[in-house]
Amino acid sequence: MKIKLIGLGKMxxxxxxxxxxxxxxxxxxxxxxxxxxxxxxxKINLFESFDTLLKREKNERLIVWLLVPNQYVDNVxxxxxxxxxxxxxxxxxxxxxxxxxxxxYDELKKIGINFIDVGTSGGTSGARQGACLMVGGEENVVKxxxxxxxxxxxxxxxxxxxxxxxxxxxxxxHNGIEYGMMQAIGEGLELIDKSPFDVxxxxxxxxxxxxxxxxxxxxxxxxxxxxxxxxxxxxxGIIDDSGEGRWMLEEALNYEVSIPVIANSLFVRYKSRDPxxxxxxxxxxxxxxxxxxxxxxxxx
Numbered sequence: 028m029k030i031k032l033i034g035l036g037k038m039x040x041x042x043x044x045x046x047x048x049x050x051x052x053x054x055x056x057x058x059x060x061x062x063x064x065x066x067x068x069x070k071i072n073l074f075e076s077f078d079t080l081l082k083r084e085k086n087e088r089l090i091v092w093l094l095v096p097n098q099y100v101d102n103v104x105x106x107x108x109x110x111x112x113x114x115x116x117x118x119x120x121x122x123x124x125x126x127x128x129x130x131x132y133d134e135l136k137k138i139g140i141n142f143i144d145v146g147t148s149g150g151t152s153g154a155r156q157g158a159c160l161m162v163g164g165e166e167n168v169v170k171x172x173x174x175x176x177x178x179x180x181x182x183x184x185x186x187x188x189x190x191x192x193x194x195x196x197x198x199x200x201h202n203g204i205e206y207g208m209m210q211a212i213g214e215g216l217e218l219i220d221k222s223p224f225d226v227x228x229x230x231x232x233x234x235x236x237x238x239x240x241x242x243x244x245x246x247x248x249x250x251x252x253x254x255x256x257x258x259x260x261x262x263x264g265i266i267d268d269s270g271e272g273r274w275m276l277e278e279a280l281n282y283e284v285s286i287p288v289i290a291n292s293l294f295v296r297y298k299s300r301d302p303x304x305x306x307x308x309x310x311x312x313x314x315x316x317x318x319x320x321x322x323x324x325x326x327x
Contacts, residue, residue: 031080145194203276
């Protein structure tokens, strides 16, 4: 099976290698010419335009997997639609707002094109070695590609969750929970940092990640961050907000569901323009380890 992969950044490149390892053919495209140049000796078949990427052989059915930021999805869809035919499949594997995913499904459905929303977790290492995929869409369409999703996922890390939009909805909630968990870790570490005890944070997070109740991937990422910088002195505590926490808070208000921990963790991100707080530096460092998210240094 051939996958047309649009977006070869940190996640897209690693997913491409994962697909290739599982014997899929990957045709790739990215707007960044430096990215294409870096990958020129890889096993990804690279193309420099949608015209060439989406050129089909005879009656070939196109499977197009998008891994681009949410704000660019509509632009990409508008550019590729003239190349798509009835029964082609578009997969949005980015962190899109589920309301927009439903809208995109409806618009493509009108012209006979299938749309699947895939919430993707596990960071860059997951994309490469085995991701966690939360999938929404018409069940019969998802079933056609289910083996692909299973193949690139970690064991038991794939799930189909229902109608269009459901994959991105549960991914939104996943990311909101992640906000709260990360914030709790950061706040605990700040208390230790302010205590009279000279605690080795690399050693502590290693111990916490072996047999304790709070053992987790996030704790492992925190440990890796302290290996790189034992006191996190080289980064500011500025934590970017990629949108999911805000979307989740909006939906909680709509459904009258109380989510105070997640709401507060979002507000902390807004407050994080104060770069000196150790908790914010801890969360920023954690995000950099698992997702390659930007950190800010004193000269930024």
